[in-house]
Amino acid sequence: EAGVAQSPRYKIIEKRQSVAFWCNPISGHATLYWYQQILGQGPKLLIQFQNNGVVDDSQLPKDRFSAERLKGVDSTLKIQPAKLEDSAVYLCASRQRTGTELTDTQYFGPGTRLTVL
Amino acid sequence: AQKITQTQPGMFVQEKEAVTLDCTYDTSDQSYGLFWYKQPSSGEMIFLIYQGSYDEQNATEGRYSLNFQKARKSANLVISASQLGDSAMYFCAMRPGNYGQNFVFGPGTRLSVLP
Numbered sequence: 001e002a003g004v005a006q007s008p009r010y011k012i013i014e015k016r017q018s019v020a021f022w023c024n025p026i027s028g029h030a031t032l033y034w035y036q037q038i039l040g041q042g043p044k045l046l047i048q049f050q051n052n053g054v055v056d057d058s059q060l061p062k063d064r065f066s067a068e069r070l071k072g073v074d075s076t077l078k079i080q081p082a083k084l085e086d087s088a089v090y091l092c093a094s095r096q097r098t099g100t101e102l103t104d105t106q107y108f109g110p111g112t113r114l115t116v117l
Numbered sequence: 118a119q120k121i122t123q124t125q126p127g128m129f130v131q132e133k134e135a136v137t138l139d140c141t142y143d144t145s146d147q148s149y150g151l152f153w154y155k156q157p158s159s160g161e162m163i164f165l166i167y168q169g170s171y172d173e174q175n176a177t178e179g180r181y182s183l184n185f186q187k188a189r190k191s192a193n194l195v196i197s198a199s200q201l202g203d204s205a206m207y208f209c210a211m212r213p214g215n216y217g218q219n220f221v222f223g224p225g226t227r228l229s230v231l232p
Contacts, residue, residue, distance in 0.1 A: 033219070042121075042208050042222030043162070056219060089160055104212075105152060106220065108162035 002026065004109035006092050012115045018080035021112045024073070025094030031055075033106060034067055034077050035091040043091055049075060079114075087116045119144045121209050121223035128228050130199045137184070138194045138226045140209030146170075148214030151192040153183065156206040156225070165207075168192055170214075199230045 005024040013019050025032050030051050035043035046065065048056040051072040069075040079086055093106040120143040130136035142151065153165040168176045168183045176183040184193040196203055209223040
C-alpha cells in the first residue's frame with residue numbers, strides 16, 4: 001500500500017512570499033492532519049480534516065495559513081504571506097478510521113522542509 | 118491539559134546494547150493511547166509501537182518494547198540489540214480518550230548508536 005505523499009520536499013522562499021504544500025493521504029483514510037515541526041521540537045497540529053470537513057483548526061494561524069481538502073482526498077496547505085518563524089517541516093498524516101478508537105495510529109508523509117529567508 | 122515530557126535531549130548507546138528512552142505524560146483522562154515514533158534524518162515519522170491505558174501487558178514489537186507504568190504515568194521505550202540504523206529522533210505521543218482529541222507529542226530524544 002502506498003504511503004502518504006507530500007510535495008515539494010524542500011522549498012526556499014523569501015519572507016512575505018506565498019507558498020503551498022500538497023498532500024495525498026493513504027487511500028481510504030478519511031482523516032488527514034497537517035503538522036508544523038520546528039527544528040528541535042515535536043510536531044504541532046495545525047489542522048485536522050474528516051473527509052472534506054475541518055474538525056480542528058484551533059492552532060492554525062488563520063491570518064496567514066489556510067488549508068483545504070475539497071474532495072475529501074488530497075489537501076493543500078498555504079501560507080500567505082510567509083514570515084521567518086514559519087521555517088519548519090510541514091508534515092501531513094492520515095488515519096483510517098473515523099471513530100474514537102485509541103489504537104488508530106497516524107501515518108506520516110516525508111514532510112516538506114520550508115526555509116523562509 | 119495533556120502534556121508529554123521527554124527529559125533526555127540526547128542519548129548514546131553502543132551497537133548491540135539495549136537502551137531505554139524515557140517518556141512521562143500528564144492527563145486526567147482514564148482512557149488514552151500512547152505511541153512512539155521514530156524520525157530519521159530523512160524526516161518521515163515512522164510508527165513503532167502502541168500502548169493502551171487499559172492494556173495489562175506491556176506492548177512489544179520486535180526489538181521495541183514499552184515499559185508502561187500507569188501509576189507513575191510513564192511509558193518508556195526500550196530498544197534491544199541497538200543497530201546503527203536506530204540512530205534517529207524518537208518521539209513519544211499521546212492521544213487522549215475524548216473524541217476529537219488529537220495527538221500531543223513530546224519534544225523528542227535524539228538517539229545515536231555508536232559502532
